[in-house]
Amino acid sequence: MTLNEKVFKFKVEVILKKGVLDPQGEAIKQSININNLGNILDVKQGKLFELTASSKNREQAIKEVERICADLLTNSVIEEFTYYEVSE
């Protein structure tokens, strides 16, 4: 981080593509039913990442975050990602 860089914070959500089997979500749904915790029709489990980027400007930070999502955090065969900036 140099003097003329700013800090941007992003949340990245990685979820399974539609149609991909989600055994973890299915197990949680069963557990909710067994324990009578509520009437839940569907559960999907995904991953969440908080990235704190230091960059010259927002465009550069977004570019980096997109690349990290595509190259590192997501298996594009079965998963897809979305991200959004958060203030704090």
Next chain:
Amino acid sequence: MTLNEKVFKFKVEVILKKGVLDPQGEAIKQSININNLGNILDVKQGKLFELTASSKNREQAIKEVERICADLLTNSVIEEFTYYEVSE
């Protein structure tokens, strides 16, 4: 799901409390640096859940989701949760 029930969809984010060691996040951060993917100061990994609830009204659905978060999805010693309703 009975006739007078509606469907509500929620996203639940479970993240580690501040100060709790996050080795997964640390490993991702190192990987970003080694692969020169961007200037990332910090990475935190959490869990994401999409819950589809069937309920008489929104209040009831929120009550169920909160209970599921507290009793099943979160280890309250080291984690905390937030949730928000999504439209689709």
